[in-house]
Amino acid sequence: METFELTDGVVLLRAPGPADVDRIDALCQDPAIQEWTTVPSPYTREDAASFVSGFVGDGWARGSSLNWAVRDAADDVLVGMVGLGMEGAGSAEIGYWLAPEARGRGLMSRSVDLVLDAAFGRLELVRVFWRAFVGNAPSRAVAERAGFRVEGELRLGGVQRGVRRDEWVGSLLATDPRPRRVDARPAAGASGNGG
């Protein structure tokens, strides 16, 4: 599959390339990313290089996983990653992380909205699946804000670097209602229409 970009004017999603390896290496040193995702730990520059040239490149080429670097649309700086792992028959699993300094601003919610638009639009998926290790409240908040229904907890259902952990699972179907888009939110301090 050809890579494609997604943007809402605030975030720009574009597949990571060789020029992004050092930045990905630096950001994946974050303890929270290592605690809550399945990236290698310790994380090396080689891990970032093989992620970009292997996993990302092959994933797009085969259409088996579609990964985008989340960039600040204003300056093109890479601030995170979001991806869809294709599961076949119209389903994909979503995954994401953000740089610590980029959190708390709704950038991942915007990115997830864009990826879901593509998932249910041009990719014609019928379901997107989400999972997180139990206790990852920020990830769950992103998912629930996007409209995912958390469907339960799988005891020792997840595997992180060879060790089983409890995980939350949820899904969003193409036919489910999508909550009000973040774009539609008034800026902080702006006077609304009573809402």
Ligand SMILES: CC(C)(COP(=O)(O)OP(=O)(O)OC[C@H]1O[C@@H](n2cnc3c(N)ncnc32)[C@H](O)[C@@H]1OP(=O)(O)O)[C@@H](O)C(=O)NCCC(=O)NCCS
């Ligand atoms: C999961 C993760 C990406 C969530 O990041 P985040 O910044 O909380 O997510 P968002 O970008 O959607 O921002 C939401 C925050 O911005 C605030 N916000 C501000 N403006 C907003 C807007 N327009 N829309 C939505 N949220 C907005 C929200 O209130 C929320 O802050 P709060 O948690 O203090 O209430 C991040 O915590 C992370 O990278 N964690 C480590 C890796 C990880 O766990 N990945 C997921 C594995 S399953």
